Amino acid sequence: MSDKETLLGMGFAPERIEWALRATKRAGLQPAMDHILENADKPVPEVGDEDVEEPVPEGAEAKSIKCSECGKVFRSQATAGFHAERTGHEEFEESTEEIKPLTEEEKKEKLAELREKLAAKRAAQSKENEKDQRANEMIRRKAGQDQGAIKEQMQAKELAKDAERKRQEKLEDQRARAAVKAQIEADKRERAEKAAREKAARDGAPMPVAAAPAAAARPAAGKSSDNPETRLQIRLHVGGAPLVKTFPSDNTLVDVAEFVASQNLAYTVDSVTFASTFPRKTFSRDEMRKTLKDNGLTPSAVLMANST
Structure with missing residues (x-):
C-alpha cells in the first residue's frame, strides 16, 4: 500500500496529503504525517505557492517566530502569518x-x-x-397540497355548472312536455267536437254548442294582448323535440322563422310557414310580417313549422 493510500485510510483530506507529499x-x-499534523490549522496552498521559510540572517540564531501579543511560538513565517490572519495579532519577533x-x-x-x-x-x-x-x-408537500386544493375547487365548480345545466335542461323538458300534453288534449277535444257535429248533421239533430277550450281564451287574430312577451312552442315537421322560446x-x-332556421x-x-292547430289556420305571407300580438298569439301559442 502506498503512503498516499495509507494516509487516506487514516482519514486525512486528499488535498492535505498531496501538500505533505x-x-x-x-x-x-512519517515525514508526511508530521507535516499534516504540524500544519493542520493552515490553509492548503495552491500548487507551486507553498510558503518557504525566510533564511535566517547571517550571525543570527533565530529558530522560531514568536507572537508578542499572545506569546505563541511558530516554526515558520507562514505559520505565523496564518496566525495573524486568524487572530488579528500584528506584533511578532524572532525567537x-x-x-x-x-x-x-x-x-x-x-x-x-483531528479525527474527532x-x-x-x-x-x-x-x-x-x-x-x-x-x-x-x-415545501414540496405544501406545494402539493395547494395544487390539490386548486384542483378540488375547479372540480367543484365544474360539478356545480354541470348540475345547473342539467337542472335547466330538466325544466325546459318539463315545460315542453306540458305544452305538448296541453296541445294533445286540445286536439282530442277538437276531434270529439267535430265528431259530435258530424253525427248531429247525419241525424238531423241541432248542432251541439262546443265548449270553449283553453286555447279559445286566446284573443282572436288581429287583436293584441297587454302581455309584452309571447311564449311559443314550435313543433317541427321534420321531427325532433319541439322548440320553446319566449319572444317580445x-x-x-x-323573426320566429329566423329563429327556427x-x-x-x-x-x-x-x-x-307556420300553422296553428286550434283554431286550424295557416298564416299567409302578409300575416308573417305582422306582430305576434296582431296574429293573436300572445301570451302563448303552439305552432307547426313547415318548409315549402
Whole structure:
C-alpha cells in the first residue's frame, strides 16, 4: 500500500496529503504525517505557492517566530502569518526558542484530535443536510397540497355548472312536455267536437254548442294582448323535440322563422310557414310580417313549422 493510500485510510483530506507529499519531497510516511499534523490549522496552498521559510540572517540564531501579543511560538513565517490572519495579532519577533518535534504520543493525540474534529464536522454537516431535506420536503408537500386544493375547487365548480345545466335542461323538458300534453288534449277535444257535429248533421239533430277550450281564451287574430312577451312552442315537421322560446310580443313571425332556421338546417327563412292547430289556420305571407300580438298569439301559442 502506498503512503498516499495509507494516509487516506487514516482519514486525512486528499488535498492535505498531496501538500505533505510535495513539501516532504515524498521522503516517507512519517515525514508526511508530521507535516499534516504540524500544519493542520493552515490553509492548503495552491500548487507551486507553498510558503518557504525566510533564511535566517547571517550571525543570527533565530529558530522560531514568536507572537508578542499572545506569546505563541511558530516554526515558520507562514505559520505565523496564518496566525495573524486568524487572530488579528500584528506584533511578532524572532525567537531562539526551538520548537521540538512532536513525540509519538503527541502525534497520536493530535491525530485523534483531528479525527474527532473531522467527525464532528461531518456530523454537523449531516444534521444541516437533514434540516435542508426536511425543509425541502415541507415545501414540496405544501406545494402539493395547494395544487390539490386548486384542483378540488375547479372540480367543484365544474360539478356545480354541470348540475345547473342539467337542472335547466330538466325544466325546459318539463315545460315542453306540458305544452305538448296541453296541445294533445286540445286536439282530442277538437276531434270529439267535430265528431259530435258530424253525427248531429247525419241525424238531423241541432248542432251541439262546443265548449270553449283553453286555447279559445286566446284573443282572436288581429287583436293584441297587454302581455309584452309571447311564449311559443314550435313543433317541427321534420321531427325532433319541439322548440320553446319566449319572444317580445312586437316581434313578427318572420323573426320566429329566423329563429327556427338558426336551430334547424332543414329550414330557411324564406321557406318556413307556420300553422296553428286550434283554431286550424295557416298564416299567409302578409300575416308573417305582422306582430305576434296582431296574429293573436300572445301570451302563448303552439305552432307547426313547415318548409315549402
